[in-house]
Amino acid sequence: MMVEYRVSPAVDDRALSALHHRAFSSGLTTVVSWTARLRQHSLCWVTAEDETGLIGFVNVIGDGGEHAFVLDTAVLPARQGEGVGRRLIEVAVEAARSLGCKWLHVDFEPDLETFYLDACGFRPTQAGLLRLRS
Numbered sequence: 001m002m003v004e005y006r007v008s009p010a011v012d013d014r015a016l017s018a019l020h021h022r023a024f025s026s027g028l029t030t031v032v033s034w035t036a037r038l039r040q041h042s043l044c045w046v047t048a049e050d051e052t053g054l055i056g057f058v059n060v061i062g063d064g065g066e067h068a069f070v071l072d073t074a075v076l077p078a079r080q081g082e083g084v085g086r087r088l089i090e091v092a093v094e095a096a097r098s099l100g101c102k103w104l105h106v107d108f109e110p111d112l113e114t115f116y117l118d119a120c121g122f123r124p125t126q127a128g129l130l131r132l133r134s
Contacts, residue, residue, distance in 0.1 A: 023074035
């Protein structure tokens with residue numbers, strides 16, 4: 001199936017919420033106002049679509065300077081392992097670079113280490129995380 005990758009297109013809040021819930025196995029059905037969230041906080045975002053609709057997404061948040069952060073990388077479970085996520089990150093890297101960013105950060109769970117470090121080329125760094133809510 002042909003996949004089209006686009007930088008910062010209009011998004012359908014219902015479709016993106018459904019993708020996010022399925023990719024993260026949240027079991028929730030809440031529709032998030034992604035359109036408002038992306039406009040307010042994002043440097044850019046990348047979508048992946050095929051003839052069935054939205055199959056992948058990644059969000060890039062900027063600090064207003066040289067740093068950007070990858071959030072919400074999501075690919076439909078049925079399409080994982082096909083390179084969709086890797087290509088989403090590649091497009092996001094180029095978009096962030098073209099917008100003047102020098103550094104792209106990502107935090108991830110241990111089971112995603114191979115994806116981010118091996119497939120996408122990130123290198124390990126020390127970082128900290130503080131949970132604000134349980």
